[in-house]
Amino acid sequence: MFELAIVPRGASWVLLNEDCGEVARYPSEAAALTAAQHYILGQAQGAFVLIASPDGEWREEEIEAPLYQ
Known part of the structure; x- marks a missing residue:
């Protein structure tokens, strides 16, 4: 399950949340x-972020939760 995604739109990169x-x-x-890393800071768990390239390829990045929770 991916909570966040980053997709290119025009000249911008958009951070998307599955909820809003x-x-x-x-x-x-x-x-x-x-920004996705900062978003994860407030959570007890890390998350995977899906990132789309301009040519339509997808990759995932894992963002770990901070150790000082």
Whole structure:
């Protein structure tokens, strides 16, 4: 199960949440991934993020929960 996804839309990269849809738009994939990491900070568990490339290929990144919870 993937809680977050990052997809390219036009000149932006969009961070999506499975519960509420679009969270925010970012100028780069790296900025969107950093935002996903911050999003996970408030959770007790880590998460997997699906990331779409502009050519339609998908990959996943695991974001671990912080150790200091």
